[in-house]
Amino acid sequence: MASGKKRKNKAGSQEFRNTALSDALQTQDMAAVAFALRHGPTVVPLLRHGSRDDPRDAGEVWTYRDPNTGDVALLLFSDATHKPETLPPAVALQSPEWLLAFLATHIDQITTVFFDIAGPHAMQATPADLIEALGA
Template sequence: MIVSMSSKKKQPSFRSQVLAEALEHQDMAAVAFALRNDRVIVPLLKAGQRDKPTDTGEVWTYRQPESGRLALLLFSDAANKPAALPPTVGLQDGVWLHTFLRTHGSEIETVFFDIAGPHPMQATPDELLRVLAL
């Protein structure tokens, strides 16, 4: 599901309580469980086309100025996404994340969960691929 957070219409609540609790405990096994069994909020550059329900738009990544490497920012709640990021978000699961990291992981240096809080956590793409192995 894709939604622009700037839309005037009332939007569904994009939150994963399971992921939020895992991040609160800083427990990678619990994060993996949450990703396999619930959802994660992903910032997008643009919304997917309405006639293509599997199109998730382009995932927004952050290029780190010091290294030039990419960071993937994921959130347990759309409310935790800093306003400076693109307003459109996607709601994805662990299968999607595993596929995305298998495809783009070599370009991504790190993955941040809830980077602006309340309980930020960081992992490498390889670490996430290991815990998400199906």
């Protein structure tokens, strides 16, 4: 976690951010984004929280399905404060290993991945590009 002032999630319990990812998105440097993803957590929107009694239950990830094309997008955030209020309120802080496994499992369904879609420095990548970046 980043040092300095801590930001709290809506529940007020812990910091939900990856400063290196935020910095990499600001420069739009894919190599820096890949490094940040390999070495830090990612904020993921959830439809439902995981069970506190089952550490294997990470919750249900929220994805966006375009009503016109059926394309599915995964939205990821460098900081929970960048998540639009219109998305479900729950978030999870997921590890690089979790992200790699999730993308590999759903590569046939997810067509694109957006980072900080509402800004301040949005970026887009394909699941295949991210899997390659996470494996490097």
